[in-house]
Structure formats: C-alpha cells, structure tokens
Amino acid sequence: MRAKDPTTSTPVRIAWIVVSAALTVVALRVAYGATPKIVTDLSNTVALSLAFAGLVLLTHYLGLLSLGQGALVGVGAYAALHAVNDFGVPVMWMPLAGLLAGTLIGAVVAIPSLRLPKAYLALLTLSLAVAYPIILKQVDGNLPVTLDGSFVAPSWTGITEEDEHIWEFFLVASYVAITLFLVQGLLKGPVGRAFIASRDEPEAARAFGVPVYRLRLYGVALSGGMAGLAGGLLMIPTNFNDFTHYPEELSIKMFALAMAFGGSRLISAIPGAVVLIFLPVWLIDRNWVVEYGWVGLFKSEGFIYAALLLATAYLTRGKGFMHLLDSRKHRKLAISRPVNRRVSIVVEKMVTLEDRLTEVEALVENRSDLRSSTEATD
Numbered sequence: 001m002r003a004k005d006p007t008t009s010t011p012v013r014i015a016w017i018v019v020s021a022a023l024t025v026v027a028l029r030v031a032y033g034a035t036p037k038i039v040t041d042l043s044n045t046v047a048l049s050l051a052f053a054g055l056v057l058l059t060h061y062l063g064l065l066s067l068g069q070g071a072l073v074g075v076g077a078y079a080a081l082h083a084v085n086d087f088g089v090p091v092m093w094m095p096l097a098g099l100l101a102g103t104l105i106g107a108v109v110a111i112p113s114l115r116l117p118k119a120y121l122a123l124l125t126l127s128l129a130v131a132y133p134i135i136l137k138q139v140d141g142n143l144p145v146t147l148d149g150s151f152v153a154p155s156w157t158g159i160t161e162e163d164e165h166i167w168e169f170f171l172v173a174s175y176v177a178i179t180l181f182l183v184q185g186l187l188k189g190p191v192g193r194a195f196i197a198s199r200d201e202p203e204a205a206r207a208f209g210v211p212v213y214r215l216r217l218y219g220v221a222l223s224g225g226m227a228g229l230a231g232g233l234l235m236i237p238t239n240f241n242d243f244t245h246y247p248e249e250l251s252i253k254m255f256a257l258a259m260a261f262g263g264s265r266l267i268s269a270i271p272g273a274v275v276l277i278f279l280p281v282w283l284i285d286r287n288w289v290v291e292y293g294w295v296g297l298f299k300s301e302g303f304i305y306a307a308l309l310l311a312t313a314y315l316t317r318g319k320g321f322m323h324l325l326d327s328r329k330h331r332k333l334a335i336s337r338p339v340n341r342r343v344s345i346v347v348e349k350m351v352t353l354e355d356r357l358t359e360v361e362a363l364v365e366n367r368s369d370l371r372s373s374t375e376a377t378d
Contacts, residue, residue, distance in 0.1 A: 040238075
C-alpha cells in the first residue's frame with residue numbers, strides 16, 4: 001500500500017487555506033490603507049514573484065541554470081503591450097499574451113541548448129539578456145510605449161477611479177495565485193517526480209523510459225511562460241514599456257536572489273521579489289547610493305547582492321536560505337537519496353549482466369565455430 005504524502009493531508013490543506021485567507025485579509029488592509037506608490041510596488045513584487053518561481057522550478061526541480069529570466073519578463077511585457085495596442089486584445093487578458101510569448105521564446109532557447117551540456121543553457125540565456133534591451137530599442141525606439149487602455153474596476157467592487165491601483169493589485173494577485181496553485185499542483189504529481197528523477201539520475205531515468213530531454217524542454221518552456229506572464233502582469237500597474245526597464249543586470253540580480261532564497265516550494269520565490277523591488281527604494285530613500293568612499297560602497301546595491309551570495313554559499317552550502325526553514329523537505333530528501341542510489345546500482349548491475357551475457361554468447365559461438373572447423377579438418 002502506498003504511503004500517504006504528509007504534505008497533501010487534509011490538516012495541511014486546511015492550514016494552507018487558513019494561511020492564504022489570512023494573507024488575503026492582510027493584503028486587503030494594506031491595499032486600502034497604503035499610498036498608490038506602495039500598492040504599485042506591491043503589485044510589481046507579486047508579479048515578479050512569478051518569474052522567481054520559474055527560476056525555482058529550473059534550479060530545484062531540473063538542476064538547470066538560466067541567466068536570462070529578466071529578458072523573458074521583458075518579452076512578456078512587450079507582447080502584452082502590443083497585443084492590446086496592435087491587435088485590440090482586452091486589457092484584462094493581455095497577460096496571457098505574455099505567457100504565450102515567454103513559453104515560445106523559452107522553448108526556442110531550450111531546443112538547441114538542452115542537447116549540449118547544461119552550461120550552454122546558462123550561456124545562451126545570458127546572451128538573450130544582453131541582446132534584449134538592444135533589440136527592444138531598435139524596435140520601439142528611445143521613447144516609452146504607452147498602453148492604449150485602462151483598468152476600470154467593475155461597479156460591484158465599489159472601487160472608484162481614484163483607487164484603480166487597488167483593482168490593479170487584485171488583478172495581479174489573482175493571476176499569480178491561480179498560476180502558482182496550478183504549477184505547484186503539477187509539481188506535486190508525477191511530472192514533478194519525473195523532473196526530480198531527470199535531475200538526480202538522468203541515466204537511470206532514461207533506462208526506465210523517462211524522456212529526459214522532453215521533460216527538460218517542457219520545464220524550460222514552463223519557466224519561460226511564467227516569466228512572460230510576470231512581464232504581462234507588470235504592464236497592469238505600469239502601463240508603459242521602455243527598453244531601460246530590462247537591462248542585463250536585471251537577469252543577474254534575479255538569478256542571484258533565486259540562488260540566495262532558493263527552496264523546494266514555489267512560495268520561496270516571494271522573498272527574492274521583495275528584495276528586488278524594495279531594496280533600490282530603500283537605498284534611494286536613505287541617499288546611500290550617492291555617498292562616496294567606503295560607506296557608499298558597503299551600503300550600495302551591488303555590495304549587498306555580493307554579500308548575500310557569499311552568505312548563501314557559506315551558511316547554506318549553496319542551497320538557499322529557504323532550505324533552512326524546510327526541515328520536512330530535508331527529511332524527504334534524506335530518505336529519497338538512498339532510493340535513488342539503489343535504483344542506479346540496480347541499473348548498473350543490469351547493464352553489467354547484459355554485457356557479460358553478450359560475452360558468454362560470443363564465446364559459445366566462437367567455440368562452436370572452432371569445433372566445426374576441427375571436425376571438418378579431421
């Protein structure tokens with residue numbers, strides 16, 4: 001009889017529902033009581049958490065590296081904006097255009113690079129991060145492109161036009177919550193287990209019929225789609241697109257934060273998004289980035305990212321700070337690793353046995369041929 005997964009038991013599900021309801025109440029209080037600037041920053045944070053979740057999927061479930069997640073966010077923002085301006089897509093559905101564009105570009109990048117060593121995916125996505133701002137500048141020019149539409153809250157919400165930033169926040173939060181729920185459910189099932197098998201023991205997985213290349217392709221496309229959807233959602237509170245929004249530094253920062261706060265659950269993407277959005281605001285408000293000398297260096301954004309990565313390497317052995325809080329996952333990994341070793345040992349013994357049988361068959365055939373030739377000579 002199959003053991004029941006404790007993470008999917010009824011008490012745990014009830015606990016997650018209660019926590020989600022509490023977070024919703026807190027979000028309502030913050031949205032209605034905060035300034036429009038704070039609500040916009042919160043909307044951007046929630047949207048970018050989806051892109052970070054895509055990086056968690058790549059790094060934790062597939063063991064792959066992407067240095068171009070920021071460029072895929074920009075691709076989704078560009079596709080969503082022009083879907084409304086050029087094709088008349090309703091503004092409520094424009095993030096789906098970003099989802100499709102991110103999925104397509106992710107698949108295009110993955111098809112050639114996944115046939116090579118894993119480092120090539122990181123290099124190709126880094127090239128995409130460097131090239132995207134240049135391409136966007138050539139296509140749209142130096143001036144920002146404004147969205148031809150507005151997000152008006154339905155009358156039943158009771159939200160006035162002056163408070164449309166609140167409605168925008170709930171739109172973004174709804175998209176992100178539904179997406180994370182669906183993707184986390186997918187990863188909890190056979191697909192997620194196949195992802196982990198292709199990460200830990202790709203040769204053993206192939207021996208048992210797991211299509212490793214196809215799974216990795218689907219995973220990279222899904223991660224790109226999540227980043228593209230995040231870019232489309234960023235257009236809801238921002239309403240304009242500019243090539244300066246997606247420099248190559250954005251992809252590097254996202255990768256660094258994903259490494260620092262990496263965990264086994266998609267929810268671990270939220271701290272990285274919070275730091276990415278609010279750290280520059282925090283530094284600028286205190287006028288630290290314009291100071292000179294050692295004080296300005298130690299309190300600059302770049303130094304903080306470098307210190308965070310060093311702390312991640314020394315304190316968590318590169319696993320990320322969220323792993324320290326996930327003791328249950330540590331126990332599951334401790335149990336699953338010997339199983340993976342047993343599977344690999346069994347596969348190796350089967351291959352060795354097959355080779356020896358082949359040698360025995362060849363030896364028997366040689367002896368038969370030798371006996372036949374001896375009898376013919378006599």
